[in-house]
Amino acid sequence: MTRSDTDFTARATALDAADPLAAYPGEFVGHDDPEIVAYLDGNSLGRPTRRTAERLSAFVTEAWGRRLIRGWDEEWFELPLTLGDRIGGTLLGAAPGQTTMGDSTSVLLYKLARGALAMRPGRTEIVLDRDNFPTDRYLMESIAADSDMTLRWIDADFDGGVTAADLAAVVSERTALVVLSHVAYRSGYLLDAPALTAVTHAAGAMLLLDLCHSVGAVEIELDTWGVDFAAGCTYKYLNGGPGSPAFAYVRADHLADFRQPIWGWMGRENPFDMAHGYVPAPGIRRVISASPGIVGMLPIQDMLDLIEAAGMPRVRAKSVALTEFALDLVREWLLPRGVTVSSPIDPARRGGHVTIDHPRFREITARLWQRGVMPDFRRPHGIRLGLSPLSTTFGEVLAGVAAIRAELDADLDV
């Protein structure tokens, strides 16, 4: 052990001991599993909470097993809206009646974008950035292929993201919709959302914000910022489990005019009338198309319990402390080995993950997974250290970066 190893080990121990949220990692399944040395991908798939293990089994035996079809009347029909309101209130800064659950983020982004475009007739451009998550780009490509919309692309900095100046340079009276990710999935850049909303609105356009990589890690104030539409997934920092339903937000004053293109029965006014002709349900329910995935909404409720008990300001503070610690380790141990940082250095512009690059990271990631250290690999040659605030310890961050260093040194031996 070098001097820096001893210092950093002592610092990780001290940070974990002083962490006001130190009790939370123990709330997750697998926390004490010796084979999981460092889980650094909670921003791709959050760990299950212990409470979820009980809730899912009780659901099978009780709510589903014994209430049977009565469950729809008793709880499930309203669950997308009640859970949506809870996510809105706890995590999005959204007053009730503007958030609902259903579908995947991809499907919701499509529905929201089509609905938004219909509200800006005569405008012909969608603005988006080339480094946005693939699904966001492909969906807008599909809309452009099906309509006379033109895509106007922003090329942002590799280690940053879209700034207000970048956006101001491309919006115009032709812009109908701006589609951006609040936290960039690769670099981790955290947008200045109020400033970008203002630039969008000054051009008379609307903003659709993808919250997948910010919700549950970063504080969000959709109502205050004036964001028009938003969607995000629940299996990342909200620990809903693989493929859990996404959420959609439509600003209250847009709801009356909002029409989405998938006219399923569950989004109709009085769906159980089985009537002829589609009439959108009043309010946010009109975003729904089909029977919502109830099972996938169960784990989210347990994670919300934990986040509400911890409080979002403390969750964000822990998130910043984790990424700061990771960057300190990277500077000391990995930069001398040829690694570069592709995330913002300013914590105010950074979400809950840090991306580092090295030409050998693809093969190294595979070896890390074998030894129980699980970050994510991101093209072209990035390792993404995803630090889920409630489940990740400083000790895990230390173990993870130490393992990357060991793999880089092993490469030097061959």
Ligand SMILES: *Cc1c(COP(=O)(O)O)cnc(C)c1O
């Ligand atoms: C994870 C993620 C998605 C996921 O979309 P799905 O429809 O759930 O597969 C979308 N956008 C961003 C920015 C993401 O990070």
